[in-house]
Amino acid sequence: MDLILFDADFHEIGPATLEIDVEVGDSSASNDFELSTVLSDFSGFYIPGTEVGGIVEYRASVSNKAVNTLKGWTWRGLLSQWIILPPSGSDYRIVSGEANAVIRRLLAECLGGFFSVPEEDSGLTIGSYQFKLYTSMLDGLMDMLSEHDYRLDIYAKKTEAGGRVQVCCRALPAKKLEGEYNNDLGLTLTFTNDQMGINHLICMGKGELQNRQKLDLYIGKNGRVTTTQYYTGLAERQAYYDYSSAESLAELRKSGNEKLKKLAGSKKLRIDAESVDLNVGDIVVGRYRETGLVVEAPISKKIYRISDGRMTIEYGVKEDT
Template sequence: IIQPPSGQDYRTVSGDANEILESVLGNAFGGLFTFPEESSEIDIPSYQFDRYTGALTGFTKMLATKNARLNIEVIQGGANEAFEIMLSAVPIQDLSEEIEYSQDSRVNISIKESRRGINHLICLGKGELKDRQVVHLYAQLDGSISQKQYYKGLQERTAVYDNNNAEDLNELIEGGTEKLQEDMNYKKMNLEIQDMDLQIGDIVGGRDYNSGLSLKKPVVQKIVKIESGTEEIEYKVEGEE
């Protein structure tokens, strides 16, 4: 867990991404994790971790601000030597422009589009009754979120987000934004990928010619199955059910 230093509200870091990984995680797991000596060439000018967040979640969110991902690689030692796990920061590969999966690729693909989702979220923070913090967040036509209303009248769909544990207004807005992103209009893609070596965080594209929908999503799971000596790798993309 990434904790704030004593007497401070948040853990804030800056510098080369590899050096940050090492400084935050350090020797927390008895030397199981190691870090490259060379620079990642991914500079983090300043980043503030969420309070008491898990290391994986914190690193993932930090690196995403630089279009990068956490690379996890097992390094096998010599005979009778233990392996080690090297953590490093690397750029995300956006393969959606080079490789697009569709019915033409002979893969199983389905894209689900949800319309008429929530577009107005009333966020309730600390305080009681009239003194309670209240922030209104609105979905925009392009999918972004702001505090200016776009959908009105019959198009407006409103819900409430209750978080009286938010430390301040910024934390309330951050949590409300994540909640609205989950509940607003969305597209989800299910696909089966074969004969590709992808890593978690890489981005792939999909197109369903039957509906005309297309989108690109990052890989969020890589599952290796070995049965009777045969290896099979299964990938899951963000939002896949």
Template structure:
């Protein structure tokens, strides 16, 4: 587990936590960090955060508090150590055109820190004994760009490290990870243009036959002049329309347009996990099939800390091929030299970007598409889960409705069988036994009556039932062939007379009358 250290503006630590999310980057394009703390720690204005013993750290410049549903999320952001230099400008001394420095690199760095007012934040460590020859900074450049260019011109890279509350700034030699790098850790893609625009026709002021026209040509090496090199199938021409240009301006811009198209192709380099690199280091990849070797400079380092787990990624550029026929390749550039030939503009391309002539191309890698696909699939699964839950909720609601309808039906049915108060009052007025009826017994005086003997029973509801007896004893008589069952095992002849035989049976005893 890696802890993040929180310190006050004087660098005195007061808290360590791994319950946070930190995103810190330095190098080309961005030199800042963003931090979210989940343990309730509050950072002071101008407070410092860092991972002890590493280059990761910076100063708090901003705080954002978001309260939603009673939950507060506080996010801090600010400049990384590199970003603090990027926020300073190196100005020429009064009366001078340029700022120039020379001497031992450690002394030069100390003087520059004092010049920009950061001596109380950083201390210079004497890691390098190299001497800087006279170096001239660009006018009003940032301290970060100027110092990196100065060091790169002397094969050095800028480094920071926080140790026990002190942030050290120092220079170290640039490391070229060539033969030491596993070829599986570096991928590259080279696009070669065998033919490109080699004839530019510039159109300036004027109309029709009086319009100003100039011609510029490029040879096989990309050199532009007024001398024609290619014709026939090898010529590729284009028109540059600058309708307001005079002759001198038209010549200048037409030539420049053609020069911008003379890149021999593009190079893209990807560095995989498994390499420990610093901004300014070089990595190389080799394709043993074509014999091409590509070298790239590390432009940016991105460090992320989440829940105590640390991850590092890089952006590289300034790729170049070792074969001479690729010397005109366009690629991402670190712009680390003190100037650029011809006064051209230095363009920087990162991962997935390439610069071909005057055109910047963006390519989406398969892993980027995989990431988008995985995010979309995850969102689809989440949406499907919600849909399933909604479907279950709808079914539950439908079931509840059916139960309610059934309950209502039962209630209606019960209601239909109830008596009203009026009906109950009428029933209460009926005397007990009012509906009782006694069957008349037949006699010489009563015609249509019922003669009841011992074998006849009349129930209270008027149902008449009779059984057959033996006349004398009144016992039931079973004809021959009848079968009776009992649970006592007693021969039926005891109760009903006659002759019986016992039949095989399971459970109860079974008898058949045979006489």
């Protein structure tokens, strides 16, 4: 593992040994890094061939201490700080074409064209994709690709001797790994099946007494919010939600949906990977044979910790799967 420092013009300074924490992932991740070092004359770092790296944008030092605290965005973090805007005269940004070509067009407008996209065919054609209004470049690209079981791959490289460090983005098929609790495939899977949550939310909107708007929302068999009751009798768990300022039944339902999702039980999966390299956007399907529990969890973040020249990786998955 070679961790390389670079200057303000993205030219390499040389290798270094740093104590550093780096977190990358979707919008639930911090997508930043923090390190403490006596070094100060560098602008960023990277590990060739990986997305571990970023630009220093925060420095803190104390007059009687030699160690500086440095922070900054990772490459994925930079993408989270840029908004996809609709073209003039249009309500939405809609794209189509080969995935890498689409990414290339979008990133040409982002951060002065800082990111590069390799001239390679991803094997994916985007028919017609409409981005959410004012979504970030990171969320937009990840959402677009995940609809087709692809992921956003980011890596840094030096293009030539004396050249600048280049950060590349491309579309790659997401891996889907399946394992069981007994540590096959080099994965340790920890399952949580929480059924203690609320599955029936009684929502009350504007109005007085019996004339108030009323909406019953339920957790269905698949864990999604519905208006059809699934859990009954001893399995039913109720809660009351007062939203008297709701302007309409649609607003009451939208707010009630969000409230019930927070109160409901969930199935969760924690992943410890000893010998498998996973990436943000890859999917792990965990099966607990004794109980029949199946949890499908996309990798939402990777946390790299580098100490004494050794790197450890921790994976995070979406909280509700």
